[in-house]
Amino acid sequence: DGGITQSPKYLFRKEGQNVTLSCEQNLNHDAMYWYRQDPGQGLRLIYYSQIVNDFQKGDIAEGYSVSREKKESFPLTVTSAQKNPTAFYLCASTDRVNPYEQYFGPGTRLTVT
Amino acid sequence: LAKTTQPISMDSYEGQEVNITCSHNNIATNDYITWYQQFPSQGPRFIIQGYKTKVTNEVASLFIPADRKSSTLSLPRVSLSDTAVYYCLVGLISSGSARQLTFGSGTQLTVLP
Numbered sequence: 001d002g003g004i005t006q007s008p009k010y011l012f013r014k015e016g017q018n019v020t021l022s023c024e025q026n027l028n029h030d031a032m033y034w035y036r037q038d039p040g041q042g043l044r045l046i047y048y049s050q051i052v053n054d055f056q057k058g059d060i061a062e063g064y065s066v067s068r069e070k071k072e073s074f075p076l077t078v079t080s081a082q083k084n085p086t087a088f089y090l091c092a093s094t095d096r097v098n099p100y101e102q103y104f105g106p107g108t109r110l111t112v113t
Numbered sequence: 114l115a116k117t118t119q120p121i122s123m124d125s126y127e128g129q130e131v132n133i134t135c136s137h138n139n140i141a142t143n144d145y146i147t148w149y150q151q152f153p154s155q156g157p158r159f160i161i162q163g164y165k166t167k168v169t170n171e172v173a174s175l176f177i178p179a180d181r182k183s184s185t186l187s188l189p190r191v192s193l194s195d196t197a198v199y200y201c202l203v204g205l206i207s208s209g210s211a212r213q214l215t216f217g218s219g220t221q222l223t224v225l226p
Contacts, residue, residue, distance in 0.1 A: 004156075031206075035216075042200060042216035043157070090156050099206040100147045104156025 003027065003069045004105035006091050013085075021076045021108045023091035029103070030096055032074035036060060037088040037107075049074055061082045078110065117201045117217040133220050135201030138182050146177060146184045147202045149211045149218070150195075156198060160186065186202045188222075196224045 004025040013019045023032065031050045035043040035110045045058030049068040063082025068074050074093075088109050092102040118136040125131045137146070145164055149157035161168055163175040163184070174187040181205040188195060 021226045040218070042218050044216075087156070092156070094206070098143050098162075100162045102149075102157070104158070107154065107156055109154070 004093055005092060006108050008105065008108060013109055013110070013112050015112055016080045017112075018080060019078050019085075019110065019112075021078065021089055021091075021110070023074045023076065023105060024072055025074075025091075025093045025103075025105075026072060026095055027095070027102075027103060028071070029093035030071070031094045031099060032068070033092040033094075033102065034058075034064075034066065034074070034076045035090045035092065037090060038074055043090060046076065076092035078112075085110060117203055119199075119201055119217055119220045121218070122221040122223065124225060125191055126225050127192055128190050131191050131195075132222075133186045133188075133199050133201075133222065134183055135186070135203075136183045136219070137201070137203045140181050140203055141205065143205050144203050145205065146181075148184075148186045149200045149202065149216070151198045151200065157216075159173060160199075191222075191224045193224050193226060196199070196223065197222060202213065206224065 007022045033048040034046040037043045044060050046064050047055055047066045049055035052068055054070050055066050055068050065077045088107050090107045091105045094102050147162040148160040150159040150160050161173045161175045163177050165177050168175045176185040198221050200216045200219040202216050
């Protein structure tokens with residue numbers, strides 16, 4: 001089955017540690033996105049990549065980093081510089097035919113204490 | 114950037130038609146309007162998109178007036194399984210840009226038996 005996978009589903013870290021969230025897609029999509037969702041809130045764009053080896057900051061990129069070395073993969077690192085990292089993180093991808101139809105993964109819930 | 118405003122919540126009964134309106138007064142000329150559905154602890158799912166007038170697919174209709182300052186998602190004959198949060202998203206995705214890919218707070222639709 002084609003789709004987007006995110007792992008792990010739940011992640012716990014101590015404050016001050018960097019943590020990397022995985023996002024893989026086998027849809028052959030060019031563009032991939034990372035969002036953050038806080039309780040009762042909408043999604044906010046962290047980073048996006050429209051092609052391999054290229055990515056742009058979204059609205060809330062501070063404290064995060066990404067890489068796009070392969071078309072299928074777009075990992076997100078939450079660094080210790082992120083002030084409030086506890087949140088639900090969602091990865092999405094789109095193809096060129098309809099860039100507005102985003103396919104989302106199941107999400108990773110990160111808790112930092 | 115186009116800011117979206119939606120009602121926080123709506124209740125409906127099974128079998129009724131539900132209309133959810135999104136206000137986006139400063140929508141840009143090239144912006145598209147997209148609607149998503151999200152269940153708890155899951156990634157959003159694409160419902161429909163449009164630029165102007167009316168768009169219909171197998172699950173919903175989208176009405177956009179001539180001034181494009183608002184849009185209305187119409188769900189025909191809702192069922193209990195349509196209980197979810199519905200997000201309106203306004204923005205532009207083009208080569209090298211993904212402007213305003215920030216979701217609003219969404220509308221919690223509750224369908225009652």
